Amino acid sequence: MHPCETCALRKKELFSPFSESDLKFMKEFRTGDVTLQAGEILHNEGDENAFFYTAKEGQGAHFKHLANGDRQLVNFIFPGDVVGLQALLSGAAATTAIAASPMLLCRFHKHKLAALFRDNPERAYALTWISAVEQHFLGETIATLGQRSAAQRMAWALLKIHTRLSAVGLAPNGVAAFPFKQRDLADALGLSLVHTNKTLAKLRPYVTWDHGELHVFDKNVLADIALTDHEAPQRRPLL
Amino acid sequence: MHPCETCALRKKELFSPFSESDLKFMKEFRTGDVTLQAGEILHNEGDENAFFYTAKEGQGAHFKHLANGDRQLVNFIFPGDVVGLQALLSGAAATTAIAASPMLLCRFHKHKLAALFRDNPERAYALTWISAVEQHFLGETIATLGQRSAAQRMAWALLKIHTRLSAVGLAPNGVAAFPFKQRDLADALGLSLVHTNKTLAKLRPYVTWDHGELHVFDKNVLADIALTDHEAPQRRPLL
DNA sequence: CGACCTGTTGATGTCCCTCAAAGGGGGTGG
DNA sequence: CCACCCCCTTTGAGGGACATCAACAGGTCG
Numbered sequence: 285m286h287p288c289e290t291c292a293l294r295k296k297e298l299f300s301p302f303s304e305s306d307l308k309f310m311k312e313f314r315t316g317d318v319t320l321q322a323g324e325i326l327h328n329e330g331d332e333n334a335f336f337y338t339a340k341e342g343q344g345a346h347f348k349h350l351a352n353g354d355r356q357l358v359n360f361i362f363p364g365d366v367v368g369l370q371a372l373l374s375g376a377a378a379t380t381a382i383a384a385s386p387m388l389l390c391r392f393h394k395h396k397l398a399a400l401f402r403d404n405p406e407r408a409y410a411l412t413w414i415s416a417v418e419q420h421f422l423g424e425t426i427a428t429l430g431q432r433s434a435a436q437r438m439a440w441a442l443l444k445i446h447t448r449l450s451a452v453g454l455a456p457n458g459v460a461a462f463p464f465k466q467r468d469l470a471d472a473l474g475l476s477l478v479h480t481n482k483t484l485a486k487l488r489p490y491v492t493w494d495h496g497e498l499h500v501f502d503k504n505v506l507a508d509i510a511l512t513d514h515e516a517p518q519r520r521p522l523l
Numbered sequence: 524m525h526p527c528e529t530c531a532l533r534k535k536e537l538f539s540p541f542s543e544s545d546l547k548f549m550k551e552f553r554t555g556d557v558t559l560q561a562g563e564i565l566h567n568e569g570d571e572n573a574f575f576y577t578a579k580e581g582q583g584a585h586f587k588h589l590a591n592g593d594r595q596l597v598n599f600i601f602p603g604d605v606v607g608l609q610a611l612l613s614g615a616a617a618t619t620a621i622a623a624s625p626m627l628l629c630r631f632h633k634h635k636l637a638a639l640f641r642d643n644p645e646r647a648y649a650l651t652w653i654s655a656v657e658q659h660f661l662g663e664t665i666a667t668l669g670q671r672s673a674a675q676r677m678a679w680a681l682l683k684i685h686t687r688l689s690a691v692g693l694a695p696n697g698v699a700a701f702p703f704k705q706r707d708l709a710d711a712l713g714l715s716l717v718h719t720n721k722t723l724a725k726l727r728p729y730v731t732w733d734h735g736e737l738h739v740f741d742k743n744v745l746a747d748i749a750l751t752d753h754e755a756p757q758r759r760p761l762l
Numbered sequence: 763c764g765a766c767c768t769g770t771t772g773a774t775g776t777c778c779c780t781c782a783a784a785g786g787g788g789g790t791g792g
Numbered sequence: 793c794c795a796c797c798c799c800c801t802t803t804g805a806g807g808g809a810c811a812t813c814a815a816c817a818g819g820t821c822g
Contacts, residue, residue, distance in 0.1 A: 346662070348662060348663070348665075348666040350666065350670055350671070350750050351750040351751070352750055354670045355670075356665060356666040356669040356670050358662045358665050358666065359662070359665075369651075369655060370655040370658045370659055373651065373652045373655035373656075374652070374655050374656055374659055374757055374759070375757065378658070378659045378662050378663070379662060397648075398644070398648065401640075401644035401645075401647050401648045401651075402644045405637070405640035405641045405644070405647070406640075408640050408644070408647055408648075408651070409636075409637070409640045409647075411651060412608075412612065412640075412647070412650060412651045412654060413612045413613070415651060415654040415655060415658065416608060416609040416612035416613050416654065417612075417613055418658055419609045419617075419654065419657055419658060419661065420609055420613055420617045422658065422661035422662065422665060423585070423587060423597045423598070423617050423618060423661065424587070424617070425665050426587075426595060426597050426661060426664050426665055426668060427587040427589065427595040427597065429665060429668035429669050429713060430595040430668050430710070430711075430712070430713030431589055431593045431594075431595050431713060432589070433809075433810095434809075434810070465767095465768070465769090466768075466769065467768085471669070472669075473669070474668060474669030474670060475810075475811090476810070476811050476812075477768095477769090478770090478771090478810090478811075478812080478813095479809085479810055479811070481769065481770060481771085482770085482771080482810095485770080485771095494769090511589050511590040511591055512590070518613060518614065520613075672777080672778095673777080673778070704799090704800070704801095705800075705801070706800080714778075714779090715778070715779050715780075716800095716801090717778090717779075717780080717781095717802090717803090718777090718778055718779070720801065720802060720803085721778095721802085721803085722778095724802080724803095733801090
């Protein structure tokens with residue numbers, strides 16, 4: 285099991301301070317690790333999970349599938365995200381969680397969740413806070429799928445992703461590691477693969493994304509296109 | 524202040540059992556009521572709220588606004604829903620919450636939230652659970668906006684709404700009270716008003732919605748169109 | 763060297779948007 | 793009690809953004 289003490293994640297600017305006593309508590313609370321290869325599934329839609337996780341390394345995504353075979357990428361999974369809590373609380377997973385690159389996640393057992401709420405109200409509060417952050421983000425996604433054009437969606441998404449990755453140190457020199465396929469981005473934005481490709485080409489003066497490397501050249505232009513102001517992500521707790 | 528003892532909401536089938544001690548605790552925890560007229564705003568996007576609420580009577584919605592004036596209805600507010608918790612936790616409201624009919628909400632003060640987590644782990648757990656249910660729903664909305672056609676979206680939404688309203692007793696004889704405008708549904712589905720109207724007309728054999736009354740004649744056909752199975756909503760806690 | 767996957771580009775079609783205008787109610791004032 | 797207005801709904805016509813179909817190029821792996 286990877287040691288908590290040397291985990292660099294909690295020192296990233298994205299997260300609110302993580303005290304020594306927090307560290308001690310979470311060390312006790314944690315029940316293991318999970319490692320995934322690219323393409324491996326953490327859990328499937330409908331599964332009744334016994335665990336939830338926080339992503340430590342690597343990236344993945346949540347997918348929802350329709351009866352006709354279409355799929356929607358609901359949410360990316362980046363380091364620091366909590367995965368599977370929804371599944372655990374409502375009884376069945378709403379999404380399929382898949383790794384897009386090798387991943388490492390810290391695992392927590394369902395049965396310890398009640399103890400968390402009983403013994404450590406601050407951490408429980410943090411958990412709810414994380415859930416609220418998630419809600420905020422899903423709401424924004426709904427707004428972009430409902431109201432924005434293809435180019436606007438893409439500018440919004442790439443900006444958002446780049447900012448999020450930067451905030452956990454995954455964009456050294458402004459180049460973010462983003463190990464997905466155009467197919468994935470298409471499914472995230474609700475666009476066809478072909479149109480995703482063409483829209484990417486149109487934005488090429490301002491962003492570039494190939495071989496898993498996401499370069500953002502002009503945040504301001506992208507933000508203008510996306511009809512959004514690119515603010516730094518709000519600080520939030522890490523579990 | 525409306526008395527908790529006679530509140531009929533907690534006896535509805537949608538909610539998991541609400542014990543006498545829960546009742547006693549929430550009575551203490553509650554800090555007041557809010558009543559809204561149709562069209563009144565509970566809070567605006569960007570507000571820093573001091574309160575959060577659970578909707579008791581009436582209906583409303585969460586909106587997000589884009590720089591160009593477009594708006595997206597992110598989520599409806601039905602009796603039993605928690606409102607404003609996200610705003611409170613992340614510091615600023617992500618959405619504008621507006622009443623579509625006269626509403627009554629139970630109000631809770633921000634400062635009491637820490638006490639809730641400290642003194643009543645079960646209720647805190649319930650709160651997080653509610654948040655997870657919300658996430659589940661937002662994820663489904665993302666999938667429909669991203670993948671479904673106009674008719675599919677509408678069938679999905681009307682079915683969902685009807686089911687949700689039935690579960691809190693707002694659809695006597697199968698006729699649900701749904702006090703919104705076509706403009707609102709259009710903004711919820713990411714469609715133009717005109718096309719919303721035309722799509723409603725197409726579905727008229729199976730659903731009807733006028734004068735705030737939503738009739739569902741054939742759930743199965745609607746579910747087929749929507750590419751979904753219409754299950755009863757999962758039981759969940761009430762705050 | 764062939765099979766496969768991902769990315770790229772062109773041609774054609776269609777779903778939905780935009781523009782435009784008319785038909786109910788319900789409310790207010792003359 | 794009728795005239796007028798405003799809000800919401802409904803319907804038609806035309807155009808555009810994006811989907812679908814099709815084909816090819818490059819890279820990787822057997």
